Amino acid sequence: MPLIRGWPSSPKVKDALALFDAALEMNPSEEEAQAALYNKACCHVRSEEGKEASKALRRALKQYNLKFSVILNDPDMAPFRAMPEFKQLQEEARKGGEEVGGSFRRDLKLISEVQAPFRGIRKFFYVALFLAAGISTLFTVPRFILAIQGGDGAPGVLETVQNLAINIGGGAAFIAIYLWENKKEEEQISRITRDETLSRLPVRLANNRTVELSALRENTRPVIIAGTAENVERSIRASQKYREDLLKRGVLIIPLVWSKNNPTKPKKKLGFGVRPPVDEFEQRIQAAAAKGVIQGEKRFKAEPVSPVEWESWVREQQESEGVTPGEDVFVVLRLDGRIRKSGRGMPEWVDIVNELAPLDTFISKLEK
DSSP states (O other): OOOOOSSOOOHHHHHHHHHHHHTSSSSSOHHHHHHHHHHHHHHHTTTTTTTHHHHHHHHHHHOOOOOHHHHHOGGGGGGTTTTTHHHHEEEEEEEETTTTOOOOHHHHHHHHHHHHEEEEEEHHHHHHHHHHHHHHHHHHHHHHHHHHHTTTTOOOOOHHHHHHHHHHHHHHHHHHHHHHHHHHHHHHHHHHHHHHHHHHOOEOTTSOOOEEEGGGTTTOOEEEEEEOOOHHHHHHHHHGGHHHHHHHHHHEEEEEOOOOOOOOOOOOOOOSSSSOOOOOOHHHHHHHHHHHHHHEEEEEEEEEHHHHHHHHHHHHHHHHOOOOTTTEEEEEOOTSSSEEEEEEESHHHHHHHHSSOOOTSSHHHHHH
């Protein structure tokens, strides 16, 4: 089944939905069913029906192996990514829920294992040691009863109590460490999910070229400043004093003004369905071309495309850091795209100049 490449006009959305439903009743192949469900979800997104779109995507994820990365990367899904239904779907995918399949969760755990090596091995040993302490406790309890009862051949009470305390304390300690490791892993996976979302957010450069944030890695340190229009403008004016020094350090300012009405839906985009696959060679060519354009341009400020998606990410980041959503904040990224630092209010540009090394230094090369 071919994928639709253009938004159907509003009167034809219902007709398109009916055709996709009919296609699903015709015993389609896995690829055809996946395409029909995905395009059906896109129709619901077009009609601002987040629940129905989420329902179709859940079925495609669970039954037909749709990759969650498609939903993350497809620009036609930008309106859906700003809806609360997407946040719920993403959270379920992060946890590996049965309704959405476990592929996204597995990918996140692999990245987590790379960033925190041997965590899985450590957790295995914690469980093994906990079980060993539990078995030892089972053998110690009868001895403790005999020690209390006393009599010939009874073990010493003090020694038995010490052994029992060591076993119980050790088991409790191992299970506590295991739960702590689990908590840290979930926090790391949540951070990786936010980093992945951030890397897909688009910006418009000074030459009017639109690129995803991931395309700026290795030669750019984005600084996101989010707040009221007045404070953001004041911060941008203050940065002009350090413009040359910031440029030498690859700083790219991305200003984000809080929306007054906190809308949940961005402007609708043209385009529809999944983009055609690109082979690896073509991807390398496109990446090299994009990097050439980016490196050849003196950038200082970029405009966030789809501000609602950007605002949604910043608010989620604020919640994870214990900051009240809607406060003025700034986020400084590393050359590899990870968060370097963040804080309340607007950034002190002189501090950023002092903290960041110029791009041509050895320290910056290590950061890549």
